Amino acid sequence: MSEHWGDKAACRSIYPETFFPPGRVDSVNRQKQVQVAVAVCTPCKVRRECADDAIRRNAAHGVVAGVDLGDNSSSHSLTPECERALRAVADGVA
Template sequence: MRRKPPAGAVTKAPEGLPSAIIENWEWHDRAACQDVNPELFFAAESERGLRKRAREVLAKSLCGTCPVRRQCAEHALTVGEMYGVWGGITEEEREPALHGRHH
């Protein structure tokens, strides 16, 4: 399954506007998670506690083998991904960086 930018993603900004947030999504084609069920990276609504932490540890271990981990983490921070494990960083770990941008 080949992944594409999220629906509605801006790939080219109209004239006079800042450059697009998603300038290059090609890194995703080399991601270790490319053929992995996305549920490994995103919590179900009812998931809590040990089950959530165990899933995150598995997701982060796969991220640790990924050749584009840095690009993935940068993407999550740049676009403000609020959910899931991206580049080995959980939503809770990204939260301080995301809140820091709003102040």
């Protein structure tokens, strides 16, 4: 049985709520939590796979593959801007 990419993720042992910061996008506390999440994601060895997965799942909120998706949970859809950012990660450009 092959190992799932998520088993190699840097976030696998981090409290999940770290990647789903509450509050308005412009709040200072939210921005600090986003910085923590991005710091975990940026050096991750499976960041590209994570980005691919987020695109496939149409992720609408949180910090995924080092990209802050904001809180689009009311629309339940990945914004075009966030999708471009995730595609750049998935393609190894970002």
